[in-house]
Amino acid sequence: MQRFFGSKKAPLRLAAVPRDHVEGDRRKGEAIKSGVLLFGDQRLGLADLDFAAIGTQTPIARHLQSFAWLRDLSEVASREHGAPLVEAVVGRWLVAHGTRPDEAWAPHLWGERLLFWTAYAPYLLSSQDSGYRAALLNTLARGARHVDAQADRADPGIDRITAWSGLTAAALCVEGAVPRIARAEAGLMRALAQGQFEDGGLMSRSPHEQLLLVDRLGLVRAAYFAAKQDLPDALDAAAAAALSALHGVTMGDGKLASWQGGHPGLLRDINAVVEGCGMRARPLRQARGWGYQRLSALGTIVSLDAAPPPLPAMAHAGSASTLAIEIADGDQRIVVSCGGPGLGTTRMPRELIEALRSTAAHSTLTVDDSNSTAIMPDGKLGRGVTDVAIDRIEDNDASRIVASHDGYARRYGLIHERRLALGNDGKLITGEDKLEARGRKKIKDAVPFALRFHLAPGIEITPTADGLGAILRSENAPAWNFRCRGAMLTIEESLHVDGRGTPQPSQQLVIVGETSRHGTDIAWQFRRSS
Template sequence: MEGAPETGSARKSSALAGGPPSRARGARGRGKRTKGVFLKALGAAIKGNVEREWFGSPPHRAAISRPRPVGLAAHPHDPRPVDPERGRQLLDGLMVLDGGALRLGETGDPFDQPSPTRQFAAALHGFDWLPHLLAAGPGSARLALRLLQDWRRVFGTWNVFSWSGERLERRTFHLACAAKALAPEASDAEIAAMALDIARGARQLLKASDAPGRKLERAVVVAIAGCALTGKVSDRLMVQGLKRVSALLDATVLPDGGHASRSPQAGLELLFDLLTLDDALGQRGRPAPEGLGRAIDRLSSSVRFFTLADGCLAAFQGGEAVEPRRIAAALAHDDHGPRPPQAAPHVGYQKMQGGSLQVMADAGPPAVGALSAAACAQPAAVEIVFGKDRLITSCGWSPEATGANAFRLSDAASTVSVGDGSAGRPLSGWRAEALGPWLIDGATEVEVKRHDADVGVWLDIIHDGWRRLGLTHARRLYLDIKADELRGEDSLLPVGSANPDGPRRYLPFSVTFHLHPDARASLARDGKSVLIKGPSNVGWWLRNDAVDVHIAPSAHFDHGHARRAGAIVLKSQVRPEKGAKIRWKLARAADH
């Protein structure tokens, strides 16, 4: 699959293991990559314009409408948890989605009035409200059928926003899962309309090229749609969808269960979809494609690996800290799965477990190409948990927080930043419109060394994310199990053949520790040490040898909404020709 990252251990370059390339060679390489992105964006822009014109044309609309499906068959079960209260609110005339709320009244049409936010509109057209509504009890099916008719009247023919991206994918998925439950309350005409909506959505997913990073997810939805229908349409969609699923599974689900995008949340959501597909195929008596069971097992193990001691998912690479209820629902099929390892080298993460501290470290390069649309330029970032207290985290940015691409940069995670730059950046302008907000110029070479002993765990991460400044970042972590403390050393090392006796040039650099919104920090009288406390009120001292220390305001995203948080910033300066370092230690404060 295009953009699938190599494993961290496999991507050791001469720059890290044997001798760095010169700056001139690095500049030429960056120039080639920039030209390559430009040409891909140009091609995608031309193709996108042609597709939009064609997809809205009568011949195409007729093509995806024929042959018509005969009726409904399977009732695929989506294991994602639902919130009946949201459904009851909708029955009372209030539609609540992650992007806000909209008052509808008894007969209001949400599709014929402005949405409060773009996020709300995406969830609305993705039919995210449908499973919650069906769980609300009497009257829900009738209201759902009316809302489907409202959508069909306004957007059922064609609309660029509603018929593209994850809106189309999720809408087709939710309809396929809900149609059989709605059928007892529906007329023959309404059943035929639902079946046609599912078939048209699945056929469009097979033809559109607007989400190349979600090829597997789209193929899974096509196969589920085929299971939900009957007749030749059903057989054709199942064959086409399962053929693509088989071809894409191993490229997307890595050997350690990580998703090729490196987002823990993306792996969790894919697991839900694959479980739904497995259930639908079982209902239809169809054999699952080779590799489906293996992918489910691997993803389940990966979800366990990424679940931290506070019960939530690690928030890295465009994934949020998903709540325990959702994680439990994904793992309910396999309650007694094997204990996950402490390392996931293929997807590029390392976990360290001490007496009471737990550390998760990003130890791989960000995804590239189409898979990098939500990737973050935050190499060697860490999250630190004490018991149920998540103390140190990142800003938790995800694509739900639309328009906040600054939170994908280095200083939005608990890692090192140099100057006012970042170890990678998302595309912007027309290139982002054509390709999506791919991450470019990120770290490409990451070397990881780990040593486990009875007394503690050593972890060394070295990456080239700051190569344009002639620097390599080396983060050394030691988790002392007996002392129950974490020691860290962040070094910026010169690369290339710079003259250490040349003109002096200093750059500011910082080591940032983002606090979880439920954690608080206070600066000690010495102006250097920082006391951190989580909800349990247990204190932890962060001591360091930085030149300057301060606590700055920050933000942390939950479901795309920013919560107020803080960040501890350790500051110093680096001369690229000589390098520099900051040492720090997190140790439990004495009980008062």
Template sequence: MSRNTWRRLLATPLYPHTLYGPVPGDLRLRLSERWSGNEARGSAILAGEIEFAGELIRNPRPVWHPPGVGPDWLAAWHGFDWLGDLIAIGASARDPARALIQSWLSENGSWHPIGWRSDVVATRIFAWIVHFDEIAGRESDRALHRMMLASLARQVRHLGRTASWELTGAPRIRALKGLLAGMAALGGARARIVRTLQALEQELAAQIMPDGGHRARNPSVQLAVLRDLIDIRAVLRAAKLEIPNPLQQVIERMAPMLRFFRHGDRRLALFNGSIEEDAILVDLALTRSETRGQAPLEAGQSGFQRLQCGQSLVVVDAGKPAVQGFDTKAHAGTLAFELSHGRDRIIVNCGGYRGSRTAWERVARSSAAHSVLVVGDTNAIEIRGDGSLGRAPAHITCERAEQDGHQWISASHDGYRTRFGQTYTRQLYLTADGEDLRGEEKLAGRAGTEFAVRFHLHPAVQASLIDESGGALLKLPSGATWRLRAAGAELSLGDSIYLGTGELRSTQQIVLSGTTGPGGATVRWALRREQPPSLRPAVSDT
């Protein structure tokens, strides 16, 4: 049966009746391993401030399908992952949580393209199982206890029909997690659990690269998938089932790659639609992974590089873009980099847009929203109308070296060759003390092509131009000051946006602009930490 035929069947009035069947008297397992809820988010929900995916809806009416909301907001609301945030508040939030579940049960028995999408169903199943006793564990909750079990049984039956085909990529792994949890908790046949684990192993082989990176090349997806796999392992432990070696091995590969993407503030780098994420959640994922593997300096299959010296960290996208099927949120940021020093982010990419305005999403995905050279205000990778990637660099190269503690990489791509006749090469060099980052941006091709090297700054960085030298000073929250100098292009300071926290914030960017000559163009720049006056060498009067 084709996907379109399946979807037409799901939408018929008869379909909900096919989900009825036996209902167990109780859950067969309890999950003691869980993620910490966020009390502040829970309090906001109780106050009617429902914020997901960059959209804030106050006191939604109707509660489950308010008009005008984006699909990502609706998916998060129907997924009930926020249930842990209410539970984190304490006993006072449990009655409101029960009321919301009862409301959902009474209004959402029929299929809906978002509320009953396989990844959303899976998220809801898992949340209800994890918090089942807090919600329906009292004697006075017996009616809700029976209603939740009946609904869980129906949702698991539905997921058994849709998990393996409805979605692709990371959402399919989420769907399989929900199916495994539901079958284990409700007493599914062991043979079905084994088949679902086999389907999961096939997905892991297809989605996780040998270095542990997910094919979406998105640090937020890296975190989400790792969490899902940790949850699956917890379900198998609680059910006293054997943990397959492929599952354990993938967890052990993915955790070091998550560390790879973590800046000094313990949050994630911004590539291909990611946001910073919650530092506590990242820490907890790494702890629960039970993996001690350190972050690699390079991830060749994933296409990322790190320069790490002293307190400075540079993360570079030096790989091929996400392949078809994993590219619907991917960015045109080839050779973009981010720089942090200690807990301070300095140079950033704009980050992934969370919200329903497609125009903003296209802006965030553009090459110009990344700290990289852009030719002719054009994307190095085509972003098609359907969100997938089109024309992309045919050749991307990268090499790295280290000597006496200094680290260097050189990378290039030909994404501008077809339209502009240009090949772009970026070299980055970080000194051993981490306080001097130097770069060279080179275009090889025809004359008369306009370009701009963009350095987007974190909103906490205060930037000012230095009139006498044509450079810029960057003051960090820690009080440290960095000086940027450049040659071969005109330096200016402009406005930018920052989406790393999940909301739109204003910030600044430094732009090095120019036009290629007969030999192309070469721009050299240096970003050095200024020594405090007390540490500068004394100047002799003699």
């Protein structure tokens, strides 16, 4: 295979070191200084580190292998004080994995490693040991050549984009590799085209992965600037679109909507990436591919999942959440999805994680206690929603959306249509959910339905005397009054996974009834009291 970097005669060296503007986590950095790597609720001692034994299968092992933790260490330790610790860890990595390709050479792991090895090269290459320095740089070059050959074998989406992002950064930063930049760029743009919708959102439709995408592309941009190379317009546009899509699923508290098995995340982590990525963008409001429609007015935000679940090839575990909503009043969440573990570690049992992917775990309508898109025993998504029709209108009074999906058409001959309107003063949200008969399939008898609105933890519910409404009180927002007609309102227990991935008890409003073969119609509204 042709040598990826430089010539065989000249020693390898870095010609540029990107500046990572994303602030690390000082708490995690202090832990690393004391010899402990933290990731979620897991801890890993660094004093007697055995990379071969740790492997790559657990989230904390992959975090260790990626070297993304260098960002946290840099917040609390200068190069002078941090380099000895980093060199000790890298030395152990070279012994365990540096001689031949193994599981640690997965292209997405190498891609992330290249991004952080180049950005934090001073911490890795301060040693006076020329043998160590040569071994590290030669392994970096071998890793880049490996990614060059294997990147397109990574899973499409964030993994493949990460692999090509790392290779692009390496081509920009290693002396003599400039002729290889065009090939790396082409691979990265191809990976983006295969994994990112034109509106900027990832095809996995995961807000947590979208945050990673913005971070990856921010590091690539930093590599271009460090190398004094022109950033391709197409790459710059893709990065800006990615940030806009991320903003589109950010609620009033600055955290993420809980779509596709995710949770709100930690504000510090989200702000660090958004503020440090080097880009600015407005929230994406009308997303077709990404699929999340955003309504906002004077502090009130409504997020609507208006697309089919992601294809199995693009997501390991999608959710049956089509036409679900989330509502926030400023930094107070009102209506939520139950959420899930996201990309981190979790102690939740597998049965609960699978249940959180169901339609019933989202704020939308279910028919006969079934999912709008089937979740198979092996965890993959089956038949269900294939088409979502959507129409959006903005006028002087409100923003309005009419959307429908065919997830119940095959089994019950019913189309679910949801109408939403947010008044321009942000005080009134009106909705209407319809089940309309369509196609040859006809139900013989009445079929039960449930229209759920999961509420954020801490919201106090006071039912109205007529049983058709409730007053919702919270600490951080005025009271909201809920009303419905067309079915009976009940209050049930629920849960919401918080930003640390921990389930918290909550409640839900549930409108229950039966639909005939001719369909049904349920109207509802949320009105802010002041």
